[in-house]
Amino acid sequence: MxxxxxxxxxxxxxxxxxxxxxxxxxxxxxxxxxxxxxxxxxxxxxxxxxxxxxxxxxxxxxxxxxxxxxxxxxxxxxxxxxxxxxxxxxxxxxxxxxxxxxxxxxxxxxxxxxxxxxxxxxxxxxxxxxxxxxxxxxxxxxxxxxxxxxxxxxxxxxxxxxxxxxxxxxxxxxxxxxxxxxxxxxxxxxxxxxxxxxxxxxxxxxxxxxxxxxxxxxxxxxxxxxxxRQVMYEDVFSHAPHKEVVLKTESLESLGYSGQIFPREINFFYMDQGIRERIEQQGDEYLVLNTDLRFSKSELENLIEAHPERFxxxxxxxxxxxxxxxxxxxxxxxxxxxxxxxxxxxxxxxxxxxxxxxxxxNFALILEPLIIQKMEQLGWSEKDLFQDFDTWKREFVASEASVDFELEEEKERLSDVFDKKGKEAEKLEKSLGESFEAAKVRALKILDQMGKKIRKAEERRLEVQIKRAEAIFDYIQPGGSPQERVVNVMQFLLxxxxxxxxxxxxxxxxxxxxxxxxx
Known part of the structure; x- marks a missing residue:
């Protein structure tokens, strides 16, 4: 390989x-x-x-x-x-x-x-x-x-x-x-x-x-x-693990890290045929949630001794x-x-x-021949597989465009015209300056709209390449998650x-x- x-x-x-x-x-x-x-x-x-x-x-x-x-x-x-x-x-x-x-x-x-x-x-x-x-x-x-x-x-x-x-x-x-x-x-x-x-x-x-x-x-x-058994006793009756995890989690959070797990006072489930439910203390009794089971402290101690497999x-x-x-x-x-x-x-x-x-x-991404072919057609290396699709698409269309759809030069010239004439007109009447400024905003919006239409046209022209990239991203991140977290081994094993x-x-x-x- x-x-x-x-x-x-x-x-x-x-x-x-x-x-x-x-x-x-x-x-x-x-x-x-x-x-x-x-x-x-x-x-x-x-x-x-x-x-x-x-x-x-x-x-x-x-x-x-x-x-x-x-x-x-x-x-x-x-x-x-x-x-x-x-x-x-x-x-x-x-x-x-x-x-x-x-x-x-x-x-x-x-x-x-x-x-x-x-x-x-x-x-x-x-x-x-x-x-x-x-x-x-x-x-x-x-x-x-x-x-x-x-x-x-x-x-x-x-x-x-x-x-x-x-x-x-x-x-x-x-x-x-x-x-x-x-x-x-x-x-x-x-x-x-x-x-x-x-x-x-x-x-x-x-x-x-x-x-x-x-x-x-x-x-x-x-x-x-x-x-x-010793851990069972200490967790159920004195809650020592809860205290220790809380302390470490608080220390991590003070460094700016978020905890991944959250301890309970009792960190054991009661398990029997068809049951795995949390044990919770209520007063002097210990309840198994979602069941009718409840125990005194001595009964639970005896159960730990006789049937540790139930914890x-x-x-x-x-x-x-x-x-x-x-x-x-x-x-x-x-x-x-x-x-x-x-x-x-x-x-x-x-x-x-x-x-x-x-x-x-180990972490892995498996590439099948068809995907490798699409990468070659796009001129992609393996590093390109980990870029953001929307970012790639925006930059790709901009670099391959036959018409400048950003219209930056045009916007700048248009702004200069409105600014210059607005100042001249403002000398005649103050409100004319405001009118020219409002007109400039409307005109720039029209250019933005036209730029978007040109961009869409460029995307249609480059549809084959964009579809190739979409196929690659759908393959390596099905449903938006990394391949290794979604795809079953039989896709390759068969x-x-x-x-x-x-x-x-x-x-x-x-x-x-x-x-x-x-x-």
Whole structure:
């Protein structure tokens, strides 16, 4: 794959908050432990404290999770390595979007695998296991129940509730499947064999990435949740995480940055079959919103002890849960993810949990041959893809116009005539000067109107080039959003079964740029 790296600052797609973090802005350094560099992992390895007992629980949970899957040798080796204290993980996470959802799901995982490879080269005495954290406990079904391909939205409608990972692939899903007969075989097989949504995602991630040594973690496991009991107690009863996040958020806001996430006093949901609802304290009782469930403090303490799996962390505590149950060194995410972690540093410090190296996943824009052809016809380079369309159109029409539609010289001459004659006439009668000034304004407006008509005529003359540019912009920013946040991987995978494999040769997890790739 031919590709070009474009400076992220020149794409106009990223917040100053995110770019300042990557630049190592001094003001942000109190909000993380390690800079996003390969050298940072030397200290990260030394600082990571991960109990051996946790390793055993993790390994047993993974073995149970993969029990019904025929593992690749690479996956077996990775699980076995996790027994040893010189093995660490590097992690990315994402929702359970149908058929992977937008392209950046793939980019996240490829970036994480590549990071593990680069770390092994830099620190050969250690092993590094890439992990995909499945957001099985998320309950926002509307965010994940569709994918977009060739401008069309394919959506599954279901009345199931609760954690989406537990949604059954019932009759409604099987009917939905019939609307996408073109799906790649890897997805057809994954969903065919699965009973639940999380089973299907595990199946296709295993098939797509298992041979690269990627492991999938579903943390919706009683034994893993049991390792998080102390946080549950402190969050529910003393609200310590809320206090810490508020302090860090206020510190960031004092520097001019906006918070990405907003903590609650209780940052756990109550989760059971068909339920994932917020827990809220009212007086001496604890209520589960939108249900009839209510508990006394002692009842809730007993429930945490007996059934920790019923307590699901929200966005504030999910990162802490991840770092508690994994021997993790780095988290790779999108721009918003990376910066919201900076609000959580105080929570990690409070619970004495190692704060990982935060890295952005790789970013990419895939160009198909027809788009490359249109670029060549316009004389565009890859950098031109990130300009504003309206600005380009205005400047292009002005530069290619056969008639000067700005009429600046004409306006200046006309103004001079009215000004000169107005002054002469004003000597005869003062009101004549005002009349000439009013007439000048009307005349200039007429010239403006004529200029606009000439411009429209020039645009019609240049319609072919403008349509080419519109087609390019519609392709790279469908619906006004970057391609990687909209388009499904099957747009490229169906045409080229080696598409994902080719990304490994392009992506460098420690080179922060926009990869413009010729498919």
């Amino acid at each position: 031919k590709h070009h790296c474009i400076d992220l600052k020149k794409t106009g797609q990223f917040s100053n908050f995110f770019l300042d973090y990557l630049d190592g802005k001094v003001e942000l350094r109190p909000f993380y432990n390690h800079a996003p560099k390969i050298e940072s992992f030397h200290n990260a390895i030394k600082e990571k404290r991960y109990p051996e007992a946790h390793r055993q629980v993790l390994v047993e949970s993974l073995q149970s999770q993969y029990a019904d899957i025929s593992l690749f040798e690479e996956e077996k080796d990775q699980i076995q390595k996790l027994v040893f204290s010189n093995t660490f993980t590097v992690t990315t996470g994402h929702q359970l979007n149908l058929y992977t959802g937008p392209l950046y799901f793939i980019y996240k995982i490829v970036s994480t695998i590549r990071l593990a490879e680069e770390l092994k080269k830099a620190y050969p005495d250690y092993d590094f296991v890439p992990v995909y954290w499945m957001a099985t406990e998320d309950h926002d079904f509307d965010e994940i129940n569709y994918f977009k391909l060739d401008g069309k939205k394919y959506q599954w409608q279901s009345d199931q509730t609760g954690a989406v990972g537990n949604f059954e692939l019932d009759k409604s899903f099987r009917e939905f499947e019939k609307t996408i007969p073109f799906a790649a075989e890897v997805f057809k097989e994954a969903y065919r064999k699965a009973k639940t949504l999380k089973d299907a995602v595990l199946n296709y991630v295993h098939e797509l990435f298992g041979k690269k040594g990627l492991l999938v973690v579903d943390a919706q496991v009683p034994a893993l949740k049991g390792l998080f 699901s962390p929200n966005v504030v505590l999910r990162p802490l849960y991840q770092e508690t149950i994994l021997p993790n060194l780095a988290y790779l995410g999108g721009p918003a993810e990376v910066v919201y972690w900076l609000q959580l540093k105080g929570v990690f410090d409070h619970f004495s949990v190692h704060f990982p190296v935060l890295l952005p996943r 045409a080229d079964p080696e598409f994902i494999e080719k990304l490994y040769s392009v992506f460098d997890p420690l080179d922060f740029c926009m990869n413009v790739i010729e498919a």
